[in-house]
Amino acid sequence: MLLSAFISKRFRAHSGHKDGQNGFVSFIAKASTIGILLGVAVLIVALSVINGFEQQLVHRLLSVVPQVEYVAPNKPINDWQNKVKLLHEQNGVAGAAPFISVSGMAQFKNELKAVEVRGVEADLENQVSALNQFTQGRLVSQLQQEDVILGQQIVNKLGLEIGDPVTLLIPQINQQTSKLLSPKRVSLKLVGIVNMGGPIDETAAYIRLDKAQAVLGFTKNQVTGLRLKVDDVFAAHQTAMRVGQVIPDYVYVSSWFRTQGSLYQDIQMVRTIVYIVVFLIIAVASFNIVSSLVMEVREKQANIAILKTMGAQDSTILATFVMQGFTQALIGVLLGTVIGVMVALNISELFTWLSNLAGDNPLQGVYFVEFLPSKLVWQDIVVTVFVTFILAILATLYPAWQATRIDPAKVLGN
Known part of the structure; x- marks a missing residue:
């Protein structure tokens, strides 16, 4: 050699x-x-x-967007407190939180922008989301009854600044006839801005859970969905199907593979x-x-x-x-x-x-x-x-x- x-x-x-x-x-x-x-x-x-x-x-991205969601298609989920506790006890679940999600419009002066309004429980939301890391101004855990946090692109579109009044237009549905009624106007104050630099900034609008319940006529125990944070994000779908069996309600099961999988x-x-x-x-x-x-x-x-x-x-x-x-x-x-x-x-x-x-x-x-x-x-x-x-x-x-x-x-x- x-x-x-x-x-x-x-x-x-x-x-x-x-x-x-x-x-x-x-x-x-x-x-x-x-x-x-x-x-x-x-x-x-x-x-x-x-x-x-x-x-x-x-x-x-996956620290903010829902990793697993259980969404009620028709009737709201009742007794969410015990169900959140039950979900949190399951293997592979790192956190659970309730939410109310509804599509609406944000209005400032003569400008309108479509948004997804999410009512969140501050303390539990922090267990399943790292939203506070990308929020300027008041954090989700500090939300008051008349506060709202919006995405950066919504703020840019409407020409808003922190402290400005914002009107959310929430659609109302007649439960008897399933017909749309005139939207409900909710006056709030912009206290925080979500800036992730992606599509979330285009639609995100966060308010307190009890405020969303009052707007939609829900009781304190009713929500439209439950959200999970899982230990292994790449096994989220399997975890969602396994853990979802403990929920007695009829719900749609969704994981981040459906929303962000592509x-x-x-x-x-x-x-x-x-x-x-x-x-x-x-x-x-x-x-x-x-x-x-x-x-x-x-x-x-x-x-x-x-x-x-x-x-x-x-x-x-x-x-x-x-x-x-x-x-x-x-x-x-x-x-x-x-x-x-x-x-x-x-x-x-x-x-x-x-x-x-x-x-x-x-x-x-x-x-x-x-x-x-x-x-x-x-x-x-x-x-x-x-x-x-x-x-x-x-x-x-x-x-x-x-x-x-x-x-x-x-x-x-x-």
Whole structure:
């Protein structure tokens, strides 16, 4: 192995000369190294961004949107206090809270905006939602009877500021005929603003649970739904179906997979596409090693023949050219890993700087984050490096094997 490493080093040094075919072989070798470098760096950065979006999905979006909901389609749920306590005692449930949800309109002066009004019980809501982390002004736990918290985009649409009066128009339904009546006007004061940077900001309107009960004519024990926070968000659907069996009421069972599942599936699909595309790029760069080694074997036929006449074994020749290709891959992998890790660790700041420079943030108002998240997972780096080395070694086997088949008598005779 030491002899093979020495010969491989001498071959590389000779191939570095810029004369004729030597220079062209050197160019192909460097091109394959650069291809591997770029492939590894891009894969590490892309996977880090995907991991960052998945992390933000769990810790940002899923900490606010309901993970599991039981919604009464017709009659309200009675005796919610005991049912919340019962749900909280189930395995896999981290918290439970009641809510009243109704669609309505928010009005300020002559402007109107559609909203989803949610009446929440402050103390219990904090157990199932991290809404306070994204609220400016008064928090949900501090809501008074005549207070309302609205999403940032609603505030922007209506031109509101904290302290302004807001009118909520709540539809009324005749329980006897199921016909819509004229909406009920509820005058409130804006005391807080939800700013998550996503679609929630377009519709969110929070009021106290007892206020919503009074508006809809419910008793203190009646709500339209119950909400859960689960220990494992990725098992939310299974938990929802299992735990829901303890509720005697007729309810619709819903988990975040129904409301936000497409976003999670998109993230996983992009991860798969990135793996396939970038590994194909690495594969193409790795098999450029085949071209460079095949040309080098042809160029070094006389050297190989002399080595064989001096007693070099086929295994030595094979190892020499395997090391030649492995070294090209090693340089590309090491540089690509360093560049990829450095970019992945600083891509959030880089994206913010470029957005400020361009004066436009392409993520604002579109996704649930306004920045480019990144989470470096070392397992991804290990898999990337391992697969790249495997592809590089496979690419070196055929040219190295061809080198062992050279007949010294024919070559030296010519």
